[in-house]
Amino acid sequence: MEKSKLIEMYKTMQLIRLIEQRINDEYKYDEIKTPIHLSIGQEAVAAGVCIHLRKDDYIFGTHRSHAQYIAKGGDIKKMIAELYLRKTGCARGRGGSMHLVDPDVGILGSSAIVGGSIPLGTGTALASKLMNNDRVTVVFFGDGAVDEGTFHESLNFAALKKLPVVYVCENNFYAINSHQLSRQVGDNIYKWAQNYGMPGFRIDGNDVLEVSDYAQKAISRCRRGEGPTFLECLTYRWKGHIGTVDDVGDGYRPREEYDYWVSKCPIKWFSEFLKDTGVLTDEHIKNIDQEIYDLIDEAFNYAQNSPKPSPDELLNFVYAD
Ligand SMILES: Cc1ncc(C[n+]2csc(CCOP(=O)(O)OP(=O)(O)O)c2C)c(N)n1
C-alpha cells in the first residue's frame, strides 16, 4: 500500500480515538444531549474499510457510528454539533449520535434499530445495480444484528442478485451485556454468509492492514459486478455498551479478556508498525496528533457556539399530519 494511504489510515484511527476520548471527557458536563456509544478499541475496522471507498460510494452505520462517519469523510464539526443537538448538526440536531448522516460524502445514515441498516444498504446496492453504476455500498453492523431476521433475508437477496454490497460485521462479542455464545449456537458468523452463497471471511479487526486488504478485494469484486462479500471483523470495545462507563468488573466480561484486547490496541500496534518500517517517526506522529487535537478543538468550539433549535421550529421537516 502507498505510504500516503498508510498515513491516512493512521490519521483516521487517531482522529476517531481522540475525538471519542474528548466526547468521553465532555460528557459529564451534560451538554451533550444524546446517548453515546463509543468505538474506542474498534477504530481499525472503519479505517481499513473506508480507505478504499470513493466519495460517491455509500455507507450505512449503527448506533455505534462515530468511527464510520469519520472514516468515510463526514464533517466532524457537524458530527459534534449533532451530539450537542444544535441546528448546525449533521441531522439538524434532531438525531443525535445514533443518527449520523452526510449524503454529500455518501453517508446515507445510521440507525439505532439493530440490524435496521442491513436492508437499507442492500437496497442502495440494488439501486446501483439497476442504474448500472459502479457505486459500492458498505453496511456496518454488530454481532447483535446477526440475531435479527432481516440480516438473513438481506444476505440471501444480495447473493441471489449479485449486489455490490460489502457486509462488515464488527464482532466485539457482546450485544449490550450478552455474550455471543449466549445468543447464537456457534461462533460462526462468517459461515452464515458462506451458506447464503457469498464469500465470507473472519479477520482480525484490530489489524488495519488485514482489514484493508480484505476490504479492497471485496470492494473491487463489487465494482466488477461479481456480487457481495461478508467480512466478520473480530474486535473489542473498551468502554461499556453505552455512555462513558468503564464496566470491567461488573460481572459480564472478564478482566483477562479486556486486558488481552487492550494489549492488542489497534493504534498502538499500527503506529509501531509505521515506525518500524520507516513510514513515520516519533516527530511526525507528534505533529499529526497535534493537528488532530486542533481539529477536535475547532469542532467542539463550533458545536458549543452553534445555535440551539427554537421550539417554534419543532414541526419543521415533519411531512405528515
Ligand atoms: C431491533 C432492536 N432490538 C433491540 C435493541 C436494543 N439494543 C440496542 S444496542 C443493542 C446491542 C447491539 O449489539 P451489537 O449489534 O453487537 O452492536 P454493539 O453495541 O456491540 O456495537 C441492543 C440489543 C435495538 N436498538 N433494536
Ligand SMILES: [Mg+2]
Ligand atoms: Mg457487539
